[in-house]
Amino acid sequence: MFGKILIILTVLFGLLSTILYLVSYKKDHLRKLGRIFYYLMTAGIVGASIYLLANILGHNFQFTYIWEYSSTELQNYFLVASFYSGQQGSFMLWMIVLAIVGLFLINGTKNNGYESLAMGFFTSIIFYIALILIFKSPFDYVWETFSGEGLEAGFMPANGRGLNPILQNYWITIHPPILFIGYSMMAVPFVLALAALIKKEYKTWIDILMPWALSGTAILGLGIMLGGFWAYETLGWGGFWAWDPVENSSLIPWMIAVALVHTLMVQRRTGGLIKTNLILGMLSFIFVVYATFLTRSGILGDTSVHSFVTPGAIVYTMLIFFQITYLGLGIFYIAYRFKDINKYLSKTTIKDFSKEYSLTLGSILILAMAAIVIMGTSWPAVAELFGQQKVAIEISVYDKFGTVFAIVFLLINGFSLYQKWMIGNLKDVFGKIILPFIASALLVVLLAFMGLDSFNFILLTFAAVFSLLTNLEFLIRNLAKNPKKLGPYLSHFGVAFLILGTVASGGYEATQQIRLTENQTKSAFGYDFTFIGKNRIEQEFKDREKYRYNVSIKKGNEEKVVGPIIYWSDFNEWKSPFLEPGVFVKVEKDIYLAPKAVEAAHTSPEAYLRKAESTLVPIDSSLRISITGFDFDQVSGVRGNTAVIGTILKTQFADESSRADTLYSMLDVTTWESQPNWYQIPDTEVEISMIRLVRDMNDVQNTKAHLVFKKAGMPEPEPMEIFTFDVTIKPFINLVWLGTILIVVGFLLPISKYTAKGRKNNITQE
Amino acid sequence: MKTKYIIGIVAVAIFAALAIFSFDSSKIEYASFPEAKDKAKVVQVIGSWDQTEGQEYNSEANTFSFSMVDELGNKARVVSTGSKPNNFDVAPMVVIKGKFEGNDFHASNILTKCPSKYEGEFEELEGTQLYKN
Numbered sequence: 001m002f003g004k005i006l007i008i009l010t011v012l013f014g015l016l017s018t019i020l021y022l023v024s025y026k027k028d029h030l031r032k033l034g035r036i037f038y039y040l041m042t043a044g045i046v047g048a049s050i051y052l053l054a055n056i057l058g059h060n061f062q063f064t065y066i067w068e069y070s071s072t073e074l075q076n077y078f079l080v081a082s083f084y085s086g087q088q089g090s091f092m093l094w095m096i097v098l099a100i101v102g103l104f105l106i107n108g109t110k111n112n113g114y115e116s117l118a119m120g121f122f123t124s125i126i127f128y129i130a131l132i133l134i135f136k137s138p139f140d141y142v143w144e145t146f147s148g149e150g151l152e153a154g155f156m157p158a159n160g161r162g163l164n165p166i167l168q169n170y171w172i173t174i175h176p177p178i179l180f181i182g183y184s185m186m187a188v189p190f191v192l193a194l195a196a197l198i199k200k201e202y203k204t205w206i207d208i209l210m211p212w213a214l215s216g217t218a219i220l221g222l223g224i225m226l227g228g229f230w231a232y233e234t235l236g237w238g239g240f241w242a243w244d245p246v247e248n249s250s251l252i253p254w255m256i257a258v259a260l261v262h263t264l265m266v267q268r269r270t271g272g273l274i275k276t277n278l279i280l281g282m283l284s285f286i287f288v289v290y291a292t293f294l295t296r297s298g299i300l301g302d303t304s305v306h307s308f309v310t311p312g313a314i315v316y317t318m319l320i321f322f323q324i325t326y327l328g329l330g331i332f333y334i335a336y337r338f339k340d341i342n343k344y345l346s347k348t349t350i351k352d353f354s355k356e357y358s359l360t361l362g363s364i365l366i367l368a369m370a371a372i373v374i375m376g377t378s379w380p381a382v383a384e385l386f387g388q389q390k391v392a393i394e395i396s397v398y399d400k401f402g403t404v405f406a407i408v409f410l411l412i413n414g415f416s417l418y419q420k421w422m423i424g425n426l427k428d429v430f431g432k433i434i435l436p437f438i439a440s441a442l443l444v445v446l447l448a449f450m451g452l453d454s455f456n457f458i459l460l461t462f463a464a465v466f467s468l469l470t471n472l473e474f475l476i477r478n479l480a481k482n483p484k485k486l487g488p489y490l491s492h493f494g495v496a497f498l499i500l501g502t503v504a505s506g507g508y509e510a511t512q513q514i515r516l517t518e519n520q521t522k523s524a525f526g527y528d529f530t531f532i533g534k535n536r537i538e539q540e541f542k543d544r545e546k547y548r549y550n551v552s553i554k555k556g557n558e559e560k561v562v563g564p565i566i567y568w569s570d571f572n573e574w575k576s577p578f579l580e581p582g583v584f585v586k587v588e589k590d591i592y593l594a595p596k597a598v599e600a601a602h603t604s605p606e607a608y609l610r611k612a613e614s615t616l617v618p619i620d621s622s623l624r625i626s627i628t629g630f631d632f633d634q635v636s637g638v639r640g641n642t643a644v645i646g647t648i649l650k651t652q653f654a655d656e657s658s659r660a661d662t663l664y665s666m667l668d669v670t671t672w673e674s675q676p677n678w679y680q681i682p683d684t685e686v687e688i689s690m691i692r693l694v695r696d697m698n699d700v701q702n703t704k705a706h707l708v709f710k711k712a713g714m715p716e717p718e719p720m721e722i723f724t725f726d727v728t729i730k731p732f733i734n735l736v737w738l739g740t741i742l743i744v745v746g747f748l749l750p751i752s753k754y755t756a757k758g759r760k761n762n763i764t765q766e
Numbered sequence: 767m768k769t770k771y772i773i774g775i776v777a778v779a780i781f782a783a784l785a786i787f788s789f790d791s792s793k794i795e796y797a798s799f800p801e802a803k804d805k806a807k808v809v810q811v812i813g814s815w816d817q818t819e820g821q822e823y824n825s826e827a828n829t830f831s832f833s834m835v836d837e838l839g840n841k842a843r844v845v846s847t848g849s850k851p852n853n854f855d856v857a858p859m860v861v862i863k864g865k866f867e868g869n870d871f872h873a874s875n876i877l878t879k880c881p882s883k884y885e886g887e888f889e890e891l892e893g894t895q896l897y898k899n
Contacts, residue, residue, distance in 0.1 A: 401788070
């Protein structure tokens with residue numbers, strides 16, 4: 001009840017703050033009151049969050065949300081992560097991050113006349129999310145959620161369902177919060193653009209926006225890429241980007257924001273692109289809302305791995321209204337002020353073949369790529385709306401378009417560095433780019449001899465190298481002069497590295513499967529791989545059995561032991577193992593070990609028999625055995641599905657007499673293997689066990705029983721494990737991470753140039 | 767100025783047409799197993815793993831196979847290269863992409879729902895040990 005009251009208060013304070021703020025645009029004395037209610041709303045959100053967190057830490061499973069996503073086995077930092085593991089909690093996280101971003105925004109707008117409008121619209125976003133949380137509350141009790149089931153009030157489940165072991169990794173405490181900070185910061189260009197439209201200040205607003213646009217883009221980009229790194233490094237998805245609809249829906253706002261940063265620069269230097277900036281400023285947030293809708297409405301349920309389940313009709317409708325509200329506001333005000341903006345348009349339009357011309361062209365290309373991603377991501381949903389058949393999109397389309405666009409904008413980027421603002425100096429530029437152009441061409445020819453083979457990759461590599469060389473030249477030139485000016489060069493360095501890394505690691509990876517028993521060595525890609533044994537980790541937990549499979553990777557004097565992880569967990573009732581890759585990170589490549597399977601190999605004498613086949617017993621050739629049939633008796637075991645199977649055995653003695661026996665085995669029906677269950681055939685010295693059924697999917701009659709034998713009374717031979725894993729060589733994958741870091745740093749570096757203080761100093765310099 | 771607008775509009779139109787054509791020709795339809803058999807091309811099938819038939823990872827061939835029931839209740843054998851997806855057993859729903867080869871559906875891709883997004887079912891709650899305050 002307490003939590004729900006706090007949410008209701010948040011909604012009310014949010015509504016009051018929104019109204020007071022918007023009214024205070026004309027009646028300034030109400031602005032302080034609007035701010036006070038904003039603080040009260042923030043207090044409500046913080047209170048509700050603390051209350052939820054306290055209940056998570058206190059394992060209060062009476063709350064359905066906590067029962068669904070938390071459990072007593074989780075360590076503290078995963079308990080914190082279970083706060084936002086589900087729909088409701090991640091809305092809470094979004095709300096709290098928005099509220100904090102809003103505090104900074106108050107600070108940035110209270111002295112320049114933007115507070116009333118910007119904060120009014122900003123608070124309305126928080127109000128909206130809080131409203132959704134009334135209908136989809138993290139504070140529902142289990143007896144309310146399952147009200148039809150006759151649970152009594154006060155009912156307490158003994159334990160929660162817990163957090164999927166796949167997600168139990170420190171990244172879950174890093175990636176989602178950073179992403180939400182990025183999402184929340186995208187709201188700032190939107191509210192500032194709306195405020196600017198209402199105030200008819202189409203020029204000054206971008207000065208307030210610039211630091212926000214740079215930092216928001218940097219943080220959102222970082223959040224997206226950390227998700228990619230997480231997927232690569234521990235989830236074992238093999239890659240860092242799969243063009244999955246949910247990945248895409250976070251990339252779209254980022255691409256629009258990147259274009260916005262460029263068009264803002266054009267407006268700052270030339271006065272052009274006024275309308276473009278107003279529209280892009282709003283679009284980046286509109287697509288954040290769209291991403292929220294796509295991921296949380298369940299509409300992508302069948303096409304995306306990350307999509308939430310349908311939240312229910314009320315929330316679905318609210319999410320649609322959430323979108324329509326902000327899209328409608330944007331369209332309305334742009335249309336309303338369209339004529340007015342035209343009056344303000346400066347005489348300086350974009351000069352042909354000048355620097356701003358190239359920047360605009362580059363932005364158009366980024367937006368065109370964004371349009372492709374929007375289309376591909378929305379296609380399945382739109383097809384469904386129009387009553388078409390359900391479809392999915394082949395991701396190769398993104399690669400095709402992405403390749404073409406990347407080539408063009410890398411070339412434009414290199415070219416633009418030599419251009420001047422407001423002057424088209426084409427001849428001059430051509431003279432200057434000849435050298436880096438030839439150098440790039442030579443390097444790519446060299447790479448082509450070294451194995452760079454596809455035409456697309458050759459062009460892409462050429463463009464990336466060209467961009468690298470030109471940016472390097474300007475980086476060196478400006479290094480001594482003004483470090484704050486290095487941002488763009490570093491970011492474009494990053495883009496070129498990211499693209500080179502993607503080409504190399506994606507286009508030239510090679511995989512080989514290796515099966516090893518303990519202390520066995522096999523070679524692949526010039527390295528010797530030895531399985532040196534396993535060791536159990538995280539033994540303090542009773543809900544899992546986790547093993548590190550240590551593999552030594554050796555080449556000459558260089559040796560490294562990596563440990564892919566295979567573990568079993570209560571989470572899926574030990575039905576199948578969870579797998580984590582092990583990575584040998586080298587400068588020029590990663591050697592990526594993805595575990596595939598572990599099987600028991602038996603060293604006992606063995607035989608494979610089909611029904612009605614016979615064979616001589618390997619340890620006693622006076623006996624001949626055959627299988628006359630199987631006796632199935634399905635039972636469900638404690639851990640997953642096991643079935644008791646009887647193998648009906650006929651033993652023929654040397655004197656032609658025979659006897660029938662039944663061997664019972666507890667088979668795991670997912671692997672069809674069984675622990676040996678030795679049975680001594682009476683009147684003989686032979687013990688026998690059926691340890692595996694080798695099934696033929698196409699012909700059940702072809703199923704073979706795997707039998708093992710030992711002398712009666714002899715100890716059982718130690719079973720050996722065969723560890724199967726894939727070795728993948730990922731050339732230059734580190735360029736991807738390095739590129740990302742450089743892009744982010746490049747965005748953050750010039751921020752101080754655009755803050756109020758920095759602007760004053762800059763005016764004197766420029 | 768006018769010519770610029772015309773060039774722009776033409777460029778956008780060409781781009782849009784190209785994009786729509788590319789997506790339209792690359793789209794993969796969803797189908798039931800019988801439809802997939804008739805079409806004999808790459809489709810996606812939604813369904814769930816049929817637990818009564820078990821599943822199998824063959825490490826020598828590096829194939830994972832299981833029996834699947836589509837949304838209309840048709841059953842088929844699914845074979846894919848590689849190991850079992852990480853949360854295959856707990857996924858209430860799988861989406862597979864591929865085509866029929868003979869009687870087996872050869873899947874190039876098995877999609878299981880992201881592990882964080884399942885909501886609790888009452889049956890799970892029933893199964894937990896319960897006590898009252």
